Amino acid sequence: MTRLAIAALTPTGIRLAKKIQASWETELPIFVPESRMETGLTVIPTGNFKQGLQQLFQQYDGLICIMATGIVVRSIAEVVNDKRQDPAVVVLDEKGQHVISLLSGHVGGGNQLAREIAEKIGGQAVITTATDVQEVTALDLLAKEINGWYADFKTTTKKINGLLADHQKVGLLQREKRVQDLRGLTLLEEGDSLEPFEAVLLVSDRNEPLTGEKIIQVVPRNYVLGIGARKGVTFEVIQEEYLNFCQQQGIHPQGVKKIVSIDLKKEEAGICQLATWLAVPFETYSAKELAPAAAKYPQSEFVKQTTGIGNVSLAAADLASGGQVISERYAQHGVTFALGKDGK
Numbered sequence: 250m251t252r253l254a255i256a257a258l259t260p261t262g263i264r265l266a267k268k269i270q271a272s273w274e275t276e277l278p279i280f281v282p283e284s285r286m287e288t289g290l291t292v293i294p295t296g297n298f299k300q301g302l303q304q305l306f307q308q309y310d311g312l313i314c315i316m317a318t319g320i321v322v323r324s325i326a327e328v329v330n331d332k333r334q335d336p337a338v339v340v341l342d343e344k345g346q347h348v349i350s351l352l353s354g355h356v357g358g359g360n361q362l363a364r365e366i367a368e369k370i371g372g373q374a375v376i377t378t379a380t381d382v383q384e385v386t387a388l389d390l391l392a393k394e395i396n397g398w399y400a401d402f403k404t405t406t407k408k409i410n411g412l413l414a415d416h417q418k419v420g421l422l423q424r425e426k427r428v429q430d431l432r433g434l435t436l437l438e439e440g441d442s443l444e445p446f447e448a449v450l451l452v453s454d455r456n457e458p459l460t461g462e463k464i465i466q467v468v469p470r471n472y473v474l475g476i477g478a479r480k481g482v483t484f485e486v487i488q489e490e491y492l493n494f495c496q497q498q499g500i501h502p503q504g505v506k507k508i509v510s511i512d513l514k515k516e517e518a519g520i521c522q523l524a525t526w527l528a529v530p531f532e533t534y535s536a537k538e539l540a541p542a543a544a545k546y547p548q549s550e551f552v553k554q555t556t557g558i559g560n561v562s563l564a565a566a567d568l569a570s571g572g573q574v575i576s577e578r579y580a581q582h583g584v585t586f587a588l589g590k591d592g593k
Contacts (some may be wrong), residue, residue, distance in 0.1 A: 253311040255361075256277045256293065256302060262293045262315035263290070265370070268345075269313065272369040280519055282307060305415060310335040311362055318349060325352075332356050332389070333402065334468045341372070349375040350419060355390040379414035381503030385433025387413065388450070388467075395427045395452065397467040398503040412447050420449040427452055427469055454504040458493065470506035470529070475574075475592050476520055477510060477552070479583030484522035490584045498588060506591055507532055508578040510567040511539060511556050534568060542567035546578070562587040 257266040266279045267289075280293040280301070293301035302324040305312055314321045319339050329335055329352065338352035348370075350363040360376050367374040380387040392399060399405055399547040412419050413433040419433040420443060428434075435446070443449050443463060451457060451466045459466060477586060478487060495502045502542040510517075510522050510529035524531035531591040536557035545567065548559030558564060560578065567574050570589025579586040 250333040251275075251308045253277055254309045255315065256305060256306055256312040257315040258298075258477065259279055259316075260285070260321075265315055265341065265343060265345050266313075268370060271371065303328045306336060306338070307349065309336055311339070311358065312324045313339050313341065313349075313362075313366065315341045315343060318351065322353065335395075337362050339366060340412070341366070345370045345372045347375050348372045350377070354378045354381070355387050356393055375386060378411050380433070383414045383416065383433075385413045385416070386430045391428055391430065391450070392467055394430065394469070396471075396506060397452070397469050399465060399467045409448055409450070410487070416475045417447045418445055420446040422449060422451050424451075424453040424455065436558060454501055456499050456501050466501070468501045468503045470504055471499065471577075471591055472505045473566055473569040473589040474505045474508045474521075475510065475562035475564070475587040475589065476508055476514075476515055477561035477585040478520055479512060482517075482519050482583045484519040484526075486582050487523050487584050488526065490579075491579070491586065492579050494588075495588045496581045497579065500588070503527065505529055507569070511531065511536060511558070511561050511565065513556055514561075530571070534565060539564040539568060542572075561585065 252381065255266045255269060257263045257279060263281060263285060270277045270279060279290050281290050282298060283292045283296065286292055294304045295301045306325050306328050313346050332353055333356055334351045335357060337357035339359055339362050340349045340351050348363045348367040350359040352359060353541065354360040356376065360378065360381060363374040364375065389406045408461050409419065418436055420437045421428060422437045451464050452469065453466060454471050457466055492502060505527060507529050508531045510520060510533050512535050514520055515533045521531060521555060539558050543558040543560050543564035543567050546560050546563040552561060553559045563574060563578050566587040566589035570591055573590040575590050577590040
């Protein structure tokens with residue numbers, strides 16, 4: 250969690266905010282009403298407390314509010330959207346006795362933030378998520394740990410976390426050892442019977458032939474996708490060829506963590522739509538940045554005349570993965586792909 254902010258209303262709350270700020274290793278601004286303004290503090294945006302808190306909610310990864318819980322709930326209710334995007338919100342009383350993880354406890358890191366603050370100021374972290382209370386892991390927390398994707402996020406999260414919190418049998422089968430927090434899970438080996446389990450989590454970035462509703466695949470996002478495309482190629486064509494490419498490589502389409510290309514393609518609509526569809530960032534490099542990597546691979550004179558380098562998808566995948574390209578260049582219908590294994 251990189252960007253945090255504190256909001257406080259009263260002199261007592263501001264003193265506590267300063268105590269937290271002094272204990273923090275990274276920048277931690279304190280926002281206050283204009284009437285409480287003093288050196289080292291920042292006036293809450295817009296001049297209106299409710300609107301200002303909403304703006305901070307949308308700007309920061311985590312928001313620490315030293316005030317009544319009801320004030321916070323009423324203020325941010327209009328901008329709360331989705332647990333995958335909402336920031337962590339932690340609420341403290343003025344004396345710092347209780348540090349409440351109010352919102353985005355798992356994916357947003359609110360529970361961990363509450364514990365960290367409580368430890369620094371000698372307060373009590375208040376965690377109410379069922380899996381934490383029952384001292385078991387949670388599916389959304391597990392996925393965050395491995396940068397994983399799974400289908401039907403809300404429904405699946407509710408189902409699996411409910412089973413875990415109720416201490417039902419949930420199995421875990423991993424193609425590679427990734428998951429560290431095994432609380433509430435039964436670790437399985439290939440060939441073990443799945444019959445005794447209510448659900449089984451399969452952690453794999455491969456294109457797995459799943460059968461039945463019991464198995465839920467959690468896909469670690471391990472790859473970077475280098476892409477080149479003829480100008481104007483539609484999203485539908487790019488999407489179809491991408492799925493063909495994944496089938497060829499034996500990887501799950503959601504195993505990509507970001508898409509990379511040359512900066513000439515920064516606004517290419519079809520590529521941007523692919524990034525949106527996969528819910529991953531799309532990053533680009535200049536021809537100068539890509540040139541050393543491009544020199545490692547077969548050259549196309551046409552591509553070189555158009556972009557200034559002899560290949561795009563391979564060079565971009567190479568640069569983004571630190572040289573760990575694991576596929577040959579795929580080229581069909583004006584689209585090229587190359588896959589890199591992200592070692593980060």
